[in-house]
Amino acid sequence: MEDNVQKAIFSLLEKYGKAYQDKDLDGILKLFEDSADLVVIGTGYDEWIKGYENLQYGFERDFKQADNINVKFRNVTISSIDNMAWISAHMNVDARADGQDIYLPGRLSAVILKINEKWLFTQLHYSLPASEQEEGKAWPDI
Numbered sequence: 001m002e003d004n005v006q007k008a009i010f011s012l013l014e015k016y017g018k019a020y021q022d023k024d025l026d027g028i029l030k031l032f033e034d035s036a037d038l039v040v041i042g043t044g045y046d047e048w049i050k051g052y053e054n055l056q057y058g059f060e061r062d063f064k065q066a067d068n069i070n071v072k073f074r075n076v077t078i079s080s081i082d083n084m085a086w087i088s089a090h091m092n093v094d095a096r097a098d099g100q101d102i103y104l105p106g107r108l109s110a111v112i113l114k115i116n117e118k119w120l121f122t123q124l125h126y127s128l129p130a131s132e133q134e135e136g137k138a139w140p141d142i
Contacts, residue, residue: 002080005078005080005085006078008114008119009076009078009080009085009087009112009119010076010078012031012112012119012120012121013073013076013087013089015027015031016028016031016071016121017070017071017072017073019031020062020069020070020071021068021069021070021071023063023069025056025059025060025063028059029055029056029059031120031121032052032055032120032121032122032124033052033113033115033120033121033122034052035051035052035122036050036051036052036053037051037122038050038051038052038055038121038122038123039122039123039124039125040055040058040121040123040124040125041124041125041126041127042058042126043104043106043126043127043128065097065098066095066096066097067095067096067097068095068096069093069094069095070093070094070095071091071092071093072091072092072094073089073090073091073092073108074089074090074092075089075090076088076089077089083113083114083115084111084112084113084114085111085112085113085114085119086109086110086111086112087108087109087110087112088107088108088109089107089108090105090106090107090108091106091107091108091126092104092105092106093106104128105128105129106126106127106128106129107126107127107128107129108124108125108126109124109125110123110124110125111123111124
């Protein structure tokens with residue numbers, strides 16, 4: 001993979017984390033492809049956003065329901081071909097909501113497209129490991 005692609009993707013992740021921390025709605029929306037095909041999936045059952053026109057509501061809800069949000073990425077893997085990249089990473093979120101500190105050790109996967117010389121998310125999926133599933137087990141105890 002070209003070094004400039006890797007730098008651009010890390011820069012995109014850095015901008016995403018900063019926009020979340022700053023609760024910068026315009027800044028975070030600029031990081032996504034303006035397309036009806038856009039898909040963003042969060043951890044909540046109802047957090048399945050299809051289409052750019054629906055993206056704003058999801059971030060507004062996140063920002064409104066937390067006093068502060070801090071996003072950190074680690075173990076980032078990046079692959080690319082032509083104008084498309086796909087990534088996976090651990091995405092840890094520290095937040096304060098309803099007077100409580102919340103730590104979410106999550107997982108991120110995303111598809112990123114280069115459009116008009118800018119790398120933009122076109123698909124993003126953030127998930128949490130199943131807390132009821134013990135390490136080493138293939139299925140949770142329910």
